[in-house]
Amino acid sequence: MKPFQSPACARCAKALGKTCCEPRGTEHLAMVTRADIARISEHTRLAARRFTQEDGVTEAGAADFEARWPLYRGYFRRGPVRTLLLARNGSCIFHERTRGCTLPMDVRPIACRLYPFDKWADGSWSLAVGRYGDLSAARAEGGACLAVEEAESMEEVLTAFGTTREAVEALGAQLAEEARSHGRG
Numbered sequence: 001m002k003p004f005q006s007p008a009c010a011r012c013a014k015a016l017g018k019t020c021c022e023p024r025g026t027e028h029l030a031m032v033t034r035a036d037i038a039r040i041s042e043h044t045r046l047a048a049r050r051f052t053q054e055d056g057v058t059e060a061g062a063a064d065f066e067a068r069w070p071l072y073r074g075y076f077r078r079g080p081v082r083t084l085l086l087a088r089n090g091s092c093i094f095h096e097r098t099r100g101c102t103l104p105m106d107v108r109p110i111a112c113r114l115y116p117f118d119k120w121a122d123g124s125w126s127l128a129v130g131r132y133g134d135l136s137a138a139r140a141e142g143g144a145c146l147a148v149e150e151a152e153s154m155e156e157v158l159t160a161f162g163t164t165r166e167a168v169e170a171l172g173a174q175l176a177e178e179a180r181s182h183g184r185g
């Protein structure tokens, strides 16, 4: 649950059984950059190992990921290891069941601030609205975002999150720069 982003976030756990801050099965939390970690450490006074975990992938998997998700190009330049937010007892360590994310918006990882928006390999920011057809299917499949499921268009999702295409693109540009910098070491 990411309060203050969308009213849907407050209803998400009930409607879908969990929020995007509560991974289940093979799902994982956001990939973070060194810039994200520095902002969180400065705010919380926690060392990185208290809220992140390293996850090794294959060389081919890293190359495929960067090809699929252009905002992360250069992230794996130092090697096929990604840094993920740490989940404990089924949720992000910064998640509280009643309050949602306890980090201020400007401290949250950029990937969390961008979600559910992402840039595709063709450069578009399209969203698969109504991907699951109905909420019970979305609940059963997992990986859904309630705000996206309830919308009919990308514009409606932007409105639901009180943001604009320009703001999303600016955040995406920041993530792309910080991912490149992450890979430079």
Ligand code: SF4
Residues within 6 Å of the ligand: 001, 002, 005, 006, 008, 009, 010, 012, 013, 019, 020, 021, 115, 116, 144, 145, 146, 147, 148
């Ligand atoms: S999945 Fe979507 S609606 Fe649910 S908490 Fe996350 S951003 Fe909000």
Ligand code: SF4
Residues within 6 Å of the ligand: 001, 002, 020, 021, 029, 030, 085, 092, 093, 094, 095, 096, 100, 101, 102, 103, 108, 109, 112
């Ligand atoms: S940092 Fe906040 S928004 Fe991101 S996964 Fe954790 S609780 Fe959710």
